[in-house]
Amino acid sequence: MLHLRYISAPQNSKLQAQKSFLSPAINPSFHSQRQERCTWVSDKRSFLSSITAKSASVEAGASTISTGTAETDVLKALSQIIDPDFGTDIVSCGFVKDLHIDEALGEVSFRLELTTPACPIKDMFEEKANEVVAMLPWVKNVNVTMSAQPARPIFAGQLPVGLQTISNIVAVSSCKGGVGKSTVAVNLAYTLADMGARVGIFDADVYGPSLPTMVSPENRILEMNPEKRTIIPTEYLGVKLVSFGFAGQGRAIMRGPMVSGVINQLLTTTEWGELDYLVIDMPPGTGDIQLTLCQVVPLTAAVIVTTPQKLAFIDVAKGVRMFSKLKVPCVAVVENMCHFDADGKRYYPFGRGSGSQVVQQFGIPHLFDLPIRPALSASGDSGMPEVVADPQGEVAKTFRTLEFVLCNSVPRFANKAIRVKVPDSDEEFLLHPATVRRNDRSAQSVDEWTGEQKLQYADVPEDIEPEEIRPMGNYAVSITWPDGFSQIAPYDQLQTMERLVDVPQPTPAQVVKAQSPISPNFVESQAWLM
Numbered sequence: 001m002l003h004l005r006y007i008s009a010p011q012n013s014k015l016q017a018q019k020s021f022l023s024p025a026i027n028p029s030f031h032s033q034r035q036e037r038c039t040w041v042s043d044k045r046s047f048l049s050s051i052t053a054k055s056a057s058v059e060a061g062a063s064t065i066s067t068g069t070a071e072t073d074v075l076k077a078l079s080q081i082i083d084p085d086f087g088t089d090i091v092s093c094g095f096v097k098d099l100h101i102d103e104a105l106g107e108v109s110f111r112l113e114l115t116t117p118a119c120p121i122k123d124m125f126e127e128k129a130n131e132v133v134a135m136l137p138w139v140k141n142v143n144v145t146m147s148a149q150p151a152r153p154i155f156a157g158q159l160p161v162g163l164q165t166i167s168n169i170v171a172v173s174s175c176k177g178g179v180g181k182s183t184v185a186v187n188l189a190y191t192l193a194d195m196g197a198r199v200g201i202f203d204a205d206v207y208g209p210s211l212p213t214m215v216s217p218e219n220r221i222l223e224m225n226p227e228k229r230t231i232i233p234t235e236y237l238g239v240k241l242v243s244f245g246f247a248g249q250g251r252a253i254m255r256g257p258m259v260s261g262v263i264n265q266l267l268t269t270t271e272w273g274e275l276d277y278l279v280i281d282m283p284p285g286t287g288d289i290q291l292t293l294c295q296v297v298p299l300t301a302a303v304i305v306t307t308p309q310k311l312a313f314i315d316v317a318k319g320v321r322m323f324s325k326l327k328v329p330c331v332a333v334v335e336n337m338c339h340f341d342a343d344g345k346r347y348y349p350f351g352r353g354s355g356s357q358v359v360q361q362f363g364i365p366h367l368f369d370l371p372i373r374p375a376l377s378a379s380g381d382s383g384m385p386e387v388v389a390d391p392q393g394e395v396a397k398t399f400r401t402l403e404f405v406l407c408n409s410v411p412r413f414a415n416k417a418i419r420v421k422v423p424d425s426d427e428e429f430l431l432h433p434a435t436v437r438r439n440d441r442s443a444q445s446v447d448e449w450t451g452e453q454k455l456q457y458a459d460v461p462e463d464i465e466p467e468e469i470r471p472m473g474n475y476a477v478s479i480t481w482p483d484g485f486s487q488i489a490p491y492d493q494l495q496t497m498e499r500l501v502d503v504p505q506p507t508p509a510q511v512v513k514a515q516s517p518i519s520p521n522f523v524e525s526q527a528w529l530m
């Protein structure tokens with residue numbers, strides 16, 4: 001079942017991290033001879049798909065006509081529900097908001113605010129929340145509403161205004177044309193939208209834009225805001241759309257640098273508004289145009305589309321390497337047109353195995369097969385994505401699983417991170433400061449005798465920053481936190497914590513901006529090297 005997949009391979013590090021947070025004290029070796037260093041870095045990139053448990057998780061003040069016991073009952077009941085992604089209960093995660101209790105009438109209402117509106121298990125959360133609260137003996141009526149946290153800006157202050165309110169930017173890429181990249185991009189975008197996310201599609205293919213054929217917006221020409229000199233996206237079924245094909249120019253005859261300029265202008269001057277996901281339909285290939293695009297935009301994740309031919313493997317490998325160099329995680333490979341069924345048999349007209357070879361060789365966690373389906377082609381040509389035309393069909397099911405994988409594989413990026421360096425082993429990784437603080441195993445955080453966790457998840461603000469990090473011999477670092485707490489963090493323990501994904505190096509323009517007084521941390525961070 002889907003639920004099982006949710007905690008599959010890509011989540012291992014998270015689960016391990018949570019285990020170390022929740023379980024009794026681990027036994028780090030205090031005699032490690034490694035010389036490791038911690039650096040405090042901050043690149044202004046906000047956490048994607050993360051939670052903010054800044055304050056007490058429930059707005060207790062909002063409760064009405066309730067006794068403390070009733071409220072405790074409700075919270076206790078809700079704390080049985082564990083978010084498999086964070087390994088923590090939904091109360092500690094800060095998801096429960098606006099709790100209202102009328103004990104006399106037996107009425108309870110609250111809102112569950114999730115990290116993303118496209119949360120694949122939101123229905124499960126809603127159902128479970130209803131169920132556990134309804135089981136309380138005095139409860140007669142439960143009213144649960146679902147909502148999502150607002151989009152979080154990425155590289156806030158360092159990106160063009162139009163991109164500042166986009167939470168996740170996902171590249172759908174292929175190394176050759178005609179393999180079905182646009183088909184995947186469009187159907188993925190509409191699946192995300194169907195899950196309740198605010199979505200945009202940017203068709204970055206200037207030479208052969210496919211988006212205008214695949215969707216049918218009423219307004220087929222992009223409008224300009226003459227005052228702000230910005231582009232207003234057109235829209236179809238709630239998804240915002242920008243394509244050169246909507247610029248009234250048709251296909252372009254342009255040289256590379258000019259193309260890059262046009263793509264960047266279209267992308268960065270668009271008023272996207274708040275988006276949970278921007279899906280970029282990349283131009284095919286791995287040349288300068290693609291590279292420039294990836295450098296301008298802080299990509300959250302990439303999905304690679306390929307066909308099963310052996311030859312395609314070489315091209316796909318190029319794509320994976322490009323994203324890997326840019327430190328963009330490839331979360332899935334879609335092997336399109338892999339087979340078709342006829343006369344009760346399955347045919348593989350392009351051979352088999354190149355997708356699984358990519359997955360094995362590059363450690364990409366998920367492979368999806370998309371068969372050749374006349375309906376997919378027809379829906380592409382008719383301007384209505386297949387997942388919209390046939391939401392219960394096989395294709396829609398595949399895309400729901402891809403959406404599920406994407407939402408759960410979107411890594412937690414380094415916003416402000418502690419860089420742990422292991423000079424003798426080349427090992428270097430980033431940790432979120434709040435994770436480090438939450439994993440403190442001292443007597444102040446964990447009961448020495450029972451192993452019971454005293455420091456609760458929500459006790460540590462998500463945006464906590466260390467004041468000072470000092471090495472202690474070669475086995476640990478001492479971290480001073482703003483509340484005065486001095487944490488001794490052994491390197492062995494740091495190694496078990498959930499790691500953040502490093503982000504692409506900033507472009508010179510970003511560094512220059514980061515040196516302004518508005519965002520000093522970027523540069524300051526480089527000085528934390530020990």
Ligand SMILES: Nc1ncnc2c1ncn2[C@@H]1O[C@H](COP(=O)(O)OP(=O)(O)OP(=O)(O)O)[C@@H](O)[C@H]1O
Binds near residue numbers: 183208210336337381
């Ligand atoms: N699985 C499939 N079954 C049938 N037709 C498909 C399938 N996938 C894609 N197609 C069709 O193949 C054609 C090419 O697909 P698409 O435009 O998505 O490819 P692309 O890689 O984006 O191409 P380009 O690089 O030229 O933009 C389209 O007509 C599309 O409808």
